[in-house]
Amino acid sequence: MAISNTIAAAASDDIAVLALFERLALAAGRVVLDIFHSDITVSRKDDSSPVTEADRRAEKIILEGLRDALPGIACVAEEECSEGIVPRQLGDTFLLIDPLDGTKEFINRCTDFTVNIALIRGGAPEIGVVFAPVSRKLYLGRPGFAEVVDVSEDFQVVGRRRIIVREGFEPLTIVASRSHRTPETDAYILKFRTAEIVSVGSSLKFCLIAAAEADLYPRFGRTMEWDTAAGDAVLRAAGGTTEMVDGTPLVYGKRGRPDEPDFANPTFIASGRVEGLPRET
The missing domain is CATH 3.40.190.80 (D-Maltodextrin-Binding Protein; domain 2)
Structure with a gap:
């Protein structure tokens, strides 16, 4: 069932939006990891930055899921933007998507790359997920609540833990x-x-x-x-x-x-x- 703009923008529905982001990040991460363990074909965008099949396929999964569940909320996605596909109007609430952050790391077989989905309200990032497919760590945040999720090899959630920043101490x-x-x-x-x-x-x-x-x-x-x-x-x-x-x-x-x-x-x-x-x- 689609989540309406009004509900999606309301604090009472942040949990549902975050659950949607979690599901899509895991699905995209599975595809990214499959490609990481196979041959990686690299092409170049107009700005000479690299792009791979993983970037494009992950973005497709995420955008299809977001546009189905959150119709009417503008999506700003890295690969679409590189092709000149940009919403005319953002509104107070919009979505930012980076399907593969760390493409250079991905290409060089480093493991720090992530899948990223965020909801922006009033200029502030209020709901977000970051999934690291290799370590199978999923970081989630919504106003007043953040957690790290452990994911199994078959992409099932096996543990959750609340997180909070620490007091800085020397040495930082x-x-x-x-x-x-x-x-x-x-x-x-x-x-x-x-x-x-x-x-x-x-x-x-x-x-x-x-x-x-x-x-x-x-x-x-x-x-x-x-x-x-x-x-x-x-x-x-x-x-x-x-x-x-x-x-x-x-x-x-x-x-x-x-x-x-x-x-x-x-x-x-x-x-x-x-x-x-x-x-x-």
Whole structure:
């Protein structure tokens, strides 16, 4: 049965929306993992970034499920956007989909890639799922509730555990991109001279903070909203924050800006409960 726009946007139905996201992420993750264990054919998009059959097939599964259950809610999906398929209007509530975050890791046979689905309300990521098919970890978040789910080899849920960010303590654990480190990111990390640095690909960086396994994720460099929305939703649900360097929350649905592509993120800092973060204006 389809979930109406009104119900989907209401807090009372967040559980149903999250369950839908969970089901679709697991289905897409199964396809992604099958392709990962076979021959991977890589092609190039117009911006020269790589794309695989896994990206396209996973996105198809997710979009068909979302459009069936949530008709009328705009879907912004990475591969559709790369082909020029973008909703004319987003509305206050819309969906962001990255069917395979960490395509470079996927191609290089690293295991950090994820499937990501998020619902945005009023510019904030409020419901999200991040599924890591190789480790079979599924991270879920809705307002006031976040959990990590263990998934069996046959893609059945075998355990659930609530998660919440931790109080930062010295030395902080900082997660950073494996494939997209920049000099600006490294300069920011150097401000925490005793910190432990963990290199992780994809949206798992948000999830490690949400699960109290890390404290900080600074990102100085280009990301797109579909890269970050689901992990950001999980982090905020677990009590964390994602803010721009001036301390204001990162918002979603950014379009029509001069000299910036639609849906591109500025520099941001994702964190658990860490006091006294250095800020820039």
